[in-house]
Amino acid sequence: MSVTNLLENWSKVRQAHPVGDAPHAEYKWAMAIDLDACSGCNACSVACYAENNLPVVGKDKYGHGQAMHWMRIERYWDEDGRETPNQGAQFLPMMCQQCEAAPCETVCPVGATNHTADGLNSQVYNRCIGSRYCSANCPYKVRYFNWWDYPTTDNVWPAEMTQQLNPDVTVRGKGVMEKCTFCVQRTYAAKNTARNEGRLVRDGEVQTACQQACPTNAISFGNMADAESKVAKQWEKQKVELAEEEQNKDNQVEPSALRGYRIFEELRPYPSVMYLERVRESAV
Amino acid sequence: MIENGINRRDFLKVLGWGGATISLSGCGFTSIENGKETVVSYVEFNEYALPGIGVYFNSTCAQCDAGCGISGRVREGRVLKLEGNAVSSVNHGKMCGLGQAGVQAHYNPDRVREPLLRTGNQGEAITWDKALGLINEKLGGVKGDEVAFLTGGVSGHLKVLLKNYQDALGSKNHYVYEAVSPSVVRAANKKSYGVEMPHLRLDRAKVIVSFGADFLGAWVSPVHFSQQYAQFRKGTRPEGRGVLVQIESKMTLTGANADRWIAIRPGTEGVLAMGIINALGKAGLAIPADVAAASKAYTAERVSGETDVSAEQIDKLAHLLKTRTPSLVLAGGAAEGYAHGSQNAAAIAMLNHVLGNVGKTIEAPSRVPFPQVEAAVGNRIAVQALNDQLAKDKVKVLFVYGANPVHTAPAALKLKDNLKKAAFKVVLANYMDETAMEADLVLPLDSWLEDWGTSVPEYRAEGVQLNITQPLMERLHPDTRGAGDIFLSLLKQRRAEEYKKHEDFYAYVRASVLSIKNALGGMGKDDDLFWDETLSQGLIKLPGASAALSAKAGPNISLPASAAIDDAYPLRLIPYVTPNMRDGRNANQPWLQESPDPLTTIVWDSWVEIHPVTAARLGVEEGDIVEVTSRSGTIKTQVYVFPGIHPDAISIPYGYGHQALGRYAKEVGVNVANIMDQITDKETGELAFNETRVKVSKTGKRVIIVKEEGPAGGQQMGKKIAVRKSSDKVDLSKEV
């Protein structure tokens, strides 16, 4: 078995998912974020803290890079040496991209992170031993490690603040990796209700916390397997395909007039989040 | 839906349900335990609340004054998470970060739990009876005009009760104080449009030119405007994608979202507005003769010299505004915060008139049919006036509610010292903030998630709404009370006969609302049913005719020549009102402290923004601790080199530097109010927020700034991360 043979076959296996003969089941959760609408207000980030029992780490630990924000807003400036940022800034909400071929899934020594049938990258807290290999592999750096035992750390959840904790979401202890789950507790509850009624989850029935808070409606979330859902339509209109590492529209001579793109697509993780480019008026 | 007949007293008799689940690492043979964990059941139960299923109750957010509706998820008698109330015309189901943090305001470990009486430097816990009795006692023998009330903005039934209590005491001294209110703009609006807060239609504008109005961040009603902004940006609406131009000396959140951000020399906004009118005239737009005469002197050459905005840019703006109409021009805190702020605002309003925006994107607001519940809005003159009275020993008894002037008012006023002159100070507060620390008696308040009330927001988004505030759970601390209940008790001391029929504030509100049931759309409905429906919705939409807008502004604008640079204090200080901190009231909510400032990404501290050119001249780098000194004082904070600011200015966020307010707020950052000069707008007398001049000097210390961004500092380093497309290269018509 030659090395070339091995590499080619491995490449095929890694790129094989998702393909035609093992398509997604009735659900594939995906997101589309409109960067032109995103105002950078951070409401989504705070909503995520509230919904998912995220610990507040305080100044010192934040300074050590140990912040736990599953959803963070990155702020970028234009990089052409202009004297003042006269076209504003770019805000980018970044969270787990729920990659179809997630680089984090393959390297967990104990299999604590897997891919669910509805297209999410799962993080199983009780299985995680804290090797942190997954966060090393993540190109987006959206995995957050519990360096400390926050439930027993002073002033994280003092006295009455424990009552705010969401009972549907595990409170993580020390040594466990965590990340955005696309609000799995909400999708789970929605699927449960839908199943009771013998149907699938309708578009708009389940909202992630970030989507629900966003004042400009920049985030849309839904089931991409449902062709009528807003998210599916958005991906389709933007001609961005989940299983491609390079979109057809980007291979043309003329740069595409469509706004949809995915970040680090060329690394082939096949992220489930599509961003819509910010637009800036050229005539002003 | 709350069943008929269930009264709020058996709201839910709860005793915990286990709550948080901790992830245990499985160890030992089997992790199934036998009889180790205890589960506690309810005693009696409300049928509608199933353990495990959240019940949603609607109420009104009180984190700022916008009055968004919230829908709180309540499980097992605890409110866990707040969402927006889809029915509210203010926010249509959306929320900002501040609103989300409301649960932290409620569960905060540093809440005041019992009435506290000052004994020396300590607070001694006393009973409510004793506290209320003491107030009655201290009011005896005091004349009505020696009693003063300092509150934040109030509306709804609490305002009615408060007014009645003031009447009962014979006091006309109600100071309504808002530290970050757009009061100069309100006055200018009144002159120009006939109303203080016209109804704005961002979603109908093709162009928005905002002179520092941070409508996406902290101005007036951010969630509402954000939604209109989202419509504004949609390429698929009939007007097409809108263009936002932001003109300010320091980049706000809204400025970061602008298509064109223009750094303007501080204070010259009015000059630029006049220059744009001049350019519009030159470009061929029909301008009334008197306005044309007034703007004649503002040639492009003169204006660009004064404002630091190039003539070319002024022309471009004029061209943009002439060809894309309707537009909307806004005057924000940046423009109004000067001694000539009123003039700035007037010039900007004139621009709206010239462009024909009045009636198109600037509309008449709906009139509140019941003026007694209409919002009493605050300004900063209130605290100045109170301070004067205190200094003259004219105030014997002072009530403070919903305001923290000791922290937010400029130290130059010496308010803390003057407060000592009042013999008896009662502060109604949720936390021991700086003002409560000066009190003689502190009355602990219910949080807004445990309280009853009504409110009418000042900014009427789409018609008038009477917002309902109802408790989402039993009160956490048995000895706190709602402000309404407190004032009702005090009223009963004075007017027992009139008020004894109201058992508590809830009964009072219910009776009042039901008494005008017919006018509220409840004609023919059963009282209980109407009340339940109201509570279920969380608001009542009031019928309201619109007020009229006036014709135009008079062209009597007199803008000062550019002030000479003061060599001793060469830089302009711009205190920045951040979306999360605002006037500092939310500093004790850790989620907000940990939420990075969108522009600088700094957390848990304040900073001073300095332009790279100025920083180079001063010889400072990021992280240097510098002393920022004005004529009124000096503070020390860390430098953040920031390109989004005019080189003549520096900016420090407002609302930090608490000396009290709890563990999450205390000593985080510095209080810029300590160095603000007490300079006022000539016309209105309002504090001119941006008039302070400072000098910056190094201390030799340097720290590593704790912030979200990495060393690259917002550079994408050639990677296609947050990408931007030019509008002429994008096809928005095909979007969903």
Added chain:
Amino acid sequence: MYCHTGARRSTVAAIPPLQKCIGCHMTIASVRETPRIQKLFEYWDAKKPVPWKKVHDLPDFVRFNHERHIKRFYFAQGKPVKEVCGYCHGDIATMTVARRQKPLTMGWCVTCHQKDHPVDAVSTKTTHGPNDCWQCHK
């Protein structure tokens, strides 16, 4: 499921409120004077909640959804209650004090799932069941 009503309609089976126990027991004369029932009434008179010791206590990192199982076995497949509930809980009707009858370990749960739908490494056909860790270990 008159008592643990959450089992068929919520994420947690729930302990019924004391009110419910009393509702029946105040009419059952035959056991009214037994020591445990007396204790129950003592709690009721004092309006104090009963601190029950959990019998079927799964670790906190397991979230078991009764509803799906009841909906499948009782409502959809029409199996008798004794079998549906009894498979995991034993015959409660015969117990004075409830005791755990089955191991309730993960392996034991998975065995049942393996019966009709063996777990397949590459199967993406099921959106539920043991193939997806997140179903129970969110």
